[in-house]
Amino acid sequence: MLGTTVPAGKLIPQRSIGVCETIRQLVGIMAPSFDNLTEDNGTYDSEEEIDFSDLKEQYDVRLEQGLDAFVVADGLPIVPEESKPKLVKFLIKQLNKVGKVKEDGFFMPVNDQGKTEGYAFVEYHTPQQAIAATKQLHGTAIDKKHTFAINKLTDIERYGREGRIDDDYQPPNIPDFQEKEHLRWWLGDPNSRDQFVMLRGDNLGVFWNKKKDPPEQIIDRANWTESHIMWSPLGTYLATMHSRGVQLWGGPSWTRQTRFPHPLVNLIEFSPGEKYITTWSFKPIEVAEDDPILSQDEEGKNYIIWDVATGRVLRSFHMHDLPTPPESETGQPVKKKIPWPAFKWSSDDKYVARMLEGESISVYELPKMTQLDKKAIKIEGVMDFEWAPALPQRDSVKTYEQLFCFWTPEIGSNPAKVGLMSIPSKEIVRTRNLFNVTDAKLHWQSQAAYVCVKVDRHSKSKKSLATNLEIFRVREKGVPVEVVDSIKDTVINFAWEPKGDRFVLITTAEVVMTTAVPPKTAVSFFCPEKIKGAGVGNFKHIQTIEKKNSNGIYWSPKGRFVVVGTVHSQQSFDLDFWDLDFEGEKPESEKDLTANLKHMNTADHYGVTDVDWDPTGRYVFSTASMWKHTMESGYHLYDFKGELLREEHIDKFKQLSWRPRPPTLLSKEEQKTIRKNLREYSKDFEEQDRIEEDKEKGAIVEERRRVLNEWLAWREREEEELKAERRELGLPESLEDHDEADADGKTNGEGAVVEEIVEEVLDEIEEVA
Amino acid sequence: MRPILLQGHERSLTQIKYTKDGDILFSCAKDQVICAWFSANGERLGTYHGHQGALWTVDIDPSTTLLASGAADNTVRLWDIRTGKCVKVWNFDTAVKRVDFNEDGTRLLAVTEKRMGFLGTIVVLDVIVDVEAEQSDEKALVITCDESKATVAAWSYLSRYIIAGHEDGSVSQYDGKTGELIYNSPAHEEGMQVTDLQMSSDRTYFITASKDKSAKLHSSRDLTLLKTYLSDTPLNTAAITPKKPFVILGGGQAAMDVTTTGARQGKFEARFYHKVFEDEIGRVKGHFGPLNTVAVDPLGRGYASGGEDGYVRVHAFDRGYFDFGYEVEREVGGAGAGGY
Numbered sequence A: 001m002l003g004t005t006v007p008a009g010k011l012i013p014q015r016s017i018g019v020c021e022t023i024r025q026l027v028g029i030m031a032p033s034f035d036n037l038t039e040d041n042g043t044y045d046s047e048e049e050i051d052f053s054d055l056k057e058q059y060d061v062r063l064e065q066g067l068d069a070f071v072v073a074d075g076l077p078i079v080p081e082e083s084k085p086k087l088v089k090f091l092i093k094q095l096n097k098v099g100k101v102k103e104d105g106f107f108m109p110v111n112d113q114g115k116t117e118g119y120a121f122v123e124y125h126t127p128q129q130a131i132a133a134t135k136q137l138h139g140t141a142i143d144k145k146h147t148f149a150i151n152k153l154t155d156i157e158r159y160g161r162e163g164r165i166d167d168d169y170q171p172p173n174i175p176d177f178q179e180k181e182h183l184r185w186w187l188g189d190p191n192s193r194d195q196f197v198m199l200r201g202d203n204l205g206v207f208w209n210k211k212k213d214p215p216e217q218i219i220d221r222a223n224w225t226e227s228h229i230m231w232s233p234l235g236t237y238l239a240t241m242h243s244r245g246v247q248l249w250g251g252p253s254w255t256r257q258t259r260f261p262h263p264l265v266n267l268i269e270f271s272p273g274e275k276y277i278t279t280w281s282f283k284p285i286e287v288a289e290d291d292p293i294l295s296q297d298e299e300g301k302n303y304i305i306w307d308v309a310t311g312r313v314l315r316s317f318h319m320h321d322l323p324t325p326p327e328s329e330t331g332q333p334v335k336k337k338i339p340w341p342a343f344k345w346s347s348d349d350k351y352v353a354r355m356l357e358g359e360s361i362s363v364y365e366l367p368k369m370t371q372l373d374k375k376a377i378k379i380e381g382v383m384d385f386e387w388a389p390a391l392p393q394r395d396s397v398k399t400y401e402q403l404f405c406f407w408t409p410e411i412g413s414n415p416a417k418v419g420l421m422s423i424p425s426k427e428i429v430r431t432r433n434l435f436n437v438t439d440a441k442l443h444w445q446s447q448a449a450y451v452c453v454k455v456d457r458h459s460k461s462k463k464s465l466a467t468n469l470e471i472f473r474v475r476e477k478g479v480p481v482e483v484v485d486s487i488k489d490t491v492i493n494f495a496w497e498p499k500g501d502r503f504v505l506i507t508t509a510e511v512v513m514t515t516a517v518p519p520k521t522a523v524s525f526f527c528p529e530k531i532k533g534a535g536v537g538n539f540k541h542i543q544t545i546e547k548k549n550s551n552g553i554y555w556s557p558k559g560r561f562v563v564v565g566t567v568h569s570q571q572s573f574d575l576d577f578w579d580l581d582f583e584g585e586k587p588e589s590e591k592d593l594t595a596n597l598k599h600m601n602t603a604d605h606y607g608v609t610d611v612d613w614d615p616t617g618r619y620v621f622s623t624a625s626m627w628k629h630t631m632e633s634g635y636h637l638y639d640f641k642g643e644l645l646r647e648e649h650i651d652k653f654k655q656l657s658w659r660p661r662p663p664t665l666l667s668k669e670e671q672k673t674i675r676k677n678l679r680e681y682s683k684d685f686e687e688q689d690r691i692e693e694d695k696e697k698g699a700i701v702e703e704r705r706r707v708l709n710e711w712l713a714w715r716e717r718e719e720e721e722l723k724a725e726r727r728e729l730g731l732p733e734s735l736e737d738h739d740e741a742d743a744d745g746k747t748n749g750e751g752a753v754v755e756e757i758v759e760e761v762l763d764e765i766e767e768v769a
Numbered sequence B: 001m002r003p004i005l006l007q008g009h010e011r012s013l014t015q016i017k018y019t020k021d022g023d024i025l026f027s028c029a030k031d032q033v034i035c036a037w038f039s040a041n042g043e044r045l046g047t048y049h050g051h052q053g054a055l056w057t058v059d060i061d062p063s064t065t066l067l068a069s070g071a072a073d074n075t076v077r078l079w080d081i082r083t084g085k086c087v088k089v090w091n092f093d094t095a096v097k098r099v100d101f102n103e104d105g106t107r108l109l110a111v112t113e114k115r116m117g118f119l120g121t122i123v124v125l126d127v128i129v130d131v132e133a134e135q136s137d138e139k140a141l142v143i144t145c146d147e148s149k150a151t152v153a154a155w156s157y158l159s160r161y162i163i164a165g166h167e168d169g170s171v172s173q174y175d176g177k178t179g180e181l182i183y184n185s186p187a188h189e190e191g192m193q194v195t196d197l198q199m200s201s202d203r204t205y206f207i208t209a210s211k212d213k214s215a216k217l218h219s220s221r222d223l224t225l226l227k228t229y230l231s232d233t234p235l236n237t238a239a240i241t242p243k244k245p246f247v248i249l250g251g252g253q254a255a256m257d258v259t260t261t262g263a264r265q266g267k268f269e270a271r272f273y274h275k276v277f278e279d280e281i282g283r284v285k286g287h288f289g290p291l292n293t294v295a296v297d298p299l300g301r302g303y304a305s306g307g308e309d310g311y312v313r314v315h316a317f318d319r320g321y322f323d324f325g326y327e328v329e330r331e332v333g334g335a336g337a338g339g340y
Helices: A018-028 A035-047 A053-065 A081-096 A127-136 A153-160 A668-676 A678-728 A737-745 B253-260 B319-321 B329-333
Strands: A070-074 A101-109 A119-124 A148-152 A195-200 A203-208 A216-222 A229-231 A236-243 A247-251 A255-261 A268-271 A276-280 A303-309 A314-317 A343-345 A351-356 A361-366 A384-387 A402-408 A416-423 A427-436 A437-444 A450-456 A465-473 A480-483 A490-496 A502-510 A519-528 A537-549 A553-554 A561-565 A574-579 A598-604 A612-613 A617-625 A634-639 A644-649 A654-658 B003-004 B014-018 B024-029 B034-037 B043-048 B055-060 B066-071 B075-081 B086-090 B098-101 B107-112 B120-126 B138-145 B150-155 B162-164 B171-175 B179-185 B195-198 B206-212 B214-219 B225-232 B235-240 B247-252 B270-274 B280-284 B291-296 B301-307 B312-316
Touching: A035 A598, A070 A127, A070 A153, A081 A101, A081 A119, A127 A148, A195 A229, A216 A416, A229 A553, A229 A654, A236 A268, A268 B319, A276 A644, A343 A384, A351 A384, A351 A402, A351 B107, A384 A437, A402 A450, A416 A437, A416 A465, A427 A465, A437 A490, A437 A561, A450 A490, A465 A490, A502 A553, A519 B319, A537 A574, A553 A612, A561 A612, A612 A654, A612 B312, A617 A654, A634 B280, A654 A678, A668 A678, A678 B329, B014 B301, B024 B055, B024 B301, B024 B312, B066 B107, B075 B098, B075 B107, B098 B150, B107 B150, B120 B150, B120 B162, B120 B312, B138 B162, B162 B206, B206 B247, B214 B235, B247 B291
Parallel strands: B014 B055, B055 B098, B195 B235, B235 B291
Antiparallel strands: A070 A119, A070 A148, A101 A119, A195 A203, A195 A654, A203 A216, A229 A236, A236 A247, A247 A255, A268 A276, A276 A303, A303 A314, A343 A351, A351 A361, A384 A402, A402 A416, A416 A427, A437 A450, A450 A465, A465 A480, A490 A502, A502 A519, A519 A537, A553 A561, A561 A574, A574 A598, A612 A617, A617 A634, A634 A644, B003 B312, B014 B024, B024 B034, B034 B043, B055 B066, B066 B075, B075 B086, B098 B107, B107 B120, B120 B138, B150 B162, B162 B171, B171 B179, B195 B206, B206 B214, B206 B235, B214 B225, B235 B247, B247 B270, B270 B280, B291 B301, B301 B312
C-alpha cells in the first residue's frame, strides 16, 4: 500500500552529486524509509485484519509531508539574480505541465557570486505529480542549450550520498558482442523436414516430422508455457504465455530472445512480418513504479504494441468500451465477444488499424505509432474491416498503397455499403451499395487479387436468409464486382484457395441451432471459367456435395488440395481430401472450367477439433484437443492425399502447430526448373528415405537383440538357481512332469485326450409291477 | 477363431482360473456361484453353491482335487471339485479378496479386506490335499498390513515368499514361513491400486496390473522391475502366457463411468504385449464392459477373459498366434518355446 521504491536504472547527472550537500542542509534528516514496512503491513491487512488505520493515517500524512512530492530540477540555465524571477516564472510554467507546483514550492538557490546554481527544488502538491515530472519532463528541452534533469529528491539522497557513487568516471561495462544463434537454422535441415510444436499436459516439445515414424524430439520442457503457444508468422520465434508476460524463443538451443512483460496477458498477435507484436489482457495493466520496461503510460491499458527486435513498448491502448450488448429474446444480455484481433496489420507491417465499431477506423503508422494524419477515419456505422493480405496491385496504380475493405449496415434509408479504401491517401477506391443485409463477412484472397464479401440477406419479411457473394476483382480496371447469387441457402463457411482463384463454401438449409444433431450441410466448389486470352473468367459452380455435416475448410497452403471436414462434433468426424487439378480424365461437362475436381480420400478421426497443414503442403495433422473435449485426445498425420501415416493417442494433448516457413528465396524461374526436374530429385530423396529406414531398422533390430539376450540370460540364471535350490531341498529339479516334456520338445503340445466316464448311482428305485 | 461365450453368470465376473491341465475353467462372479466349465467346448460341468455374498476369488490346487474360494460373506471355503461339496469353511472378520494355493497345494493364502476397524491381512492356512481329511481351523500365519492394505497376493517359487500388491501401488515381499516383511517397493504410481498379480508358471517372476494404466513384470526373488507395459486405460488384470513370450492385459474405464461416455472410449479389449520387447502386438475385442479378469491356459492353448458385462469369453489361440515372432527371436534360435 505504501509501495515506494526507486527506479533502479535511472541515471543521475553528474552535477546532482553536488546538490546533495545542499539537500542535507535543507532537509536535515531523511524521513524514515517505509520500504521494509510495506510488505508486512500488506499481509497483516489481508490475513489478520488488524485495524491499523491510525498507523496508516500517520504514515500517509508523513508521506504527504515527506519528500516524495519534492523533485530536484537540474540542468537549468545559470542566470544572475536580477533575471531570476523571469526564469522562475518560465520554469514553473514548464513544471506545471505535469502537475501543480505548490505556492511556495519552488526554491532556486543563489550562490555567493550572485548567480543561480543551475538547479532548483520543486515541491508538487502530490507525490504522483512528482513522479510524473520525473517520468515525463526528465530529458526534455528547456531551451536550445538546456535540458531538464528531473529527479526525485529522495533519489538524489539515496544515490548521491557520499560514497554511493564513485567520483571518478567509470566507463560503463559494455559486454562484447555475442554472436547470436541463427534464428532460421531449422530451414537448413538436409532432409527439408518440418518442425512442429506439441503441448500435452504441462510439457511442451518441438519435434521433427518423421512421417510414419515417431517424431524426433528436439526439445521438451515442462511448464514452458502457462497457457497456449504460438509461432511467429515466419516461424522465427516460438511465443510462450505466462502470467507475467510473453516470451519469445528461438535458435537451435531454444534460448530466450525477447520478453514482453505484459502482466496477465491473455492473447497475442504478431504482425505479418513479425516485426511487431500486440499483447492484450482482459485486466487493465497495473504498472509497478519500478517497472524497468513499462512506464506509467501503460497504467490501466489493455493493449500494448511492442517492437519485437528491441522488446520495447511502442504504444499502449485502452480497450474500447464494448457497445452495450443487445438483449436477446429471453431478456438475457447477449455476451459479446471481444473482437480479436482488435489491431489489424497491413501486409507489410507499415500500418496497424483499429476499428471503433460504428464510428471510425484509426490507422497508425509504424514504427512511430502515430495516427495517420493525426485523426481517425470517420466511417459511420462501420461494422468490420480487413486489410489486403498482400501488397495490392491495382491496374494502372503505380504509387505505393495498402487497401482495406470495410462494410457499413443500412442506416435509416441509406443502403448498406462495402468499400475499399486506399492508405495512405484515404481515398475510397470502390463502394457498392447493398440492400436487406443482415450480416457481411470479408474474405480476401491471399494475394489480394480478390475480396469476396459474403452477404447474408434476409427477405422482406426477415424470415428467410440467403447468401450472395460479391466478389471485387481488385486487380482489374475499375475494380469490377461480380455477384454470385445462385446460392439459395445460408453460407456458413467460405475459403479462397491460397494463391489461387478458386473457392469452397459450405451451406446449410437450416438455421444453425445449438442442437445435438449437427445440421446437414452441402459443400460447393467454384472456379473461374476458361476464357480466351489473359484474365480470369467468371466464377462458375463446379460441384456440390449434399448431405454432409462438414463445417471446416482447410486449404493446402500451396493451393490445389483442400480438406473439408467436420470438426467439433460428436456424431461425425470425417475429413474429405479433394484435388482440384486432378491429372486424370476430365468430364466433358466441365471442359470450360479451370479445375478438375477429384475426391481422393476420406479419413475418420473421432473427435477431431483442428486441422493443420504443414507449410509445404505435404502433410496434414488432424488433432483432438483436450481443451475442447476429453475424449481420445491425440493426433493423426496424413499426407496430402489423405492417407493416414501415423496416429497417436496422447493423454492431455492440448495443441499442435506446424512451424511456419518464411517465403521462398528462389525466383519464379528457379522454382519452375525444380518443378520440371522433380522426378530426378525425388529419386534422390527416395534413396535417402530408404537408407534412413534401413539404418533405423538396423538400430531397432540391434536393440531388440540386446534386450532379448539380456532376458534369456536372466532366465537361464534364474532357472539354474531355482534348480540348485530345489536340489538342496531334495525336490525333483523340475516342478512337474509335463513341464519337463515342454522343455524337451512339444510332445505334449496337442495333449492326449483321456476320456474317463464316471458313473454314479444317484438313486435306485425298484418298481414293482 | 470365434471365442466361446460362457453365459453362466448373472453379474460381473471377478476371477477365472484354469486347472493345471487347462481342461477345466473355474469362474466366479458377484452372483455368489462358482461355475466349472470344459475349456474345450464351453459346456458347463457344474456349479458350487454355498457362499452368501459376492465371490471375489477362486483357486485350484495343482492336483485338481480341491477348490478354494473367497467371498464377501467373510468366508474362505474349500470344495471337493469332483462332487461340488463344501468340505471346509473358514470364517474371517471381513471379506476375502484373493486366495492362492502354493505350488504343492499344501498352503493356502487369503487376503482379507480392511473394513469396520479391521486392518487388511494376509492369512496362511494349512491344507491337506484330500477331500476326506479333516482340515485344521488354525491360521498358520497372519500378516497384518498396517501401511496400505493388500489387494492381491500370491506364493512365489518353493513357497519361499508371499508377494502382495497394495492399494497404494506398492508391491511387498514377505517371508513365506515367518510372514516377516522383507521388502516393499513402489512398483506403480503412488496411490494407484495394484489390481492383479499373477505368477509365471515357475513362480520366479510375476506380473502386476494397476489403475495407473501400466502392467509390470517383476522378479519374485528381489522384486527387481523387469519390464513395463504401458496402456491407455486403467488395468484390472494381467496374465503371462506360457509357450509364447507374451502378456495379456485387460481393463477399461471404471465401471461407474461406462454409462456416461461413448462405447469407443471404453477400451474394453484384451491387449497382447510382447513380454520381452514391451510392444503392443494385438488386441481382442468382444466385451462390452471392462475386463475384470484374464486367465491363460497353463499349456498355452488359449485364454479366457471375464468382464464387468457378466460374460466369460474363452479363446483358443490360432495358428497366427503361434507363428508370430520377431525376426530377432528366430535368429536367436527358435527360442519361442517354453523356456522363456
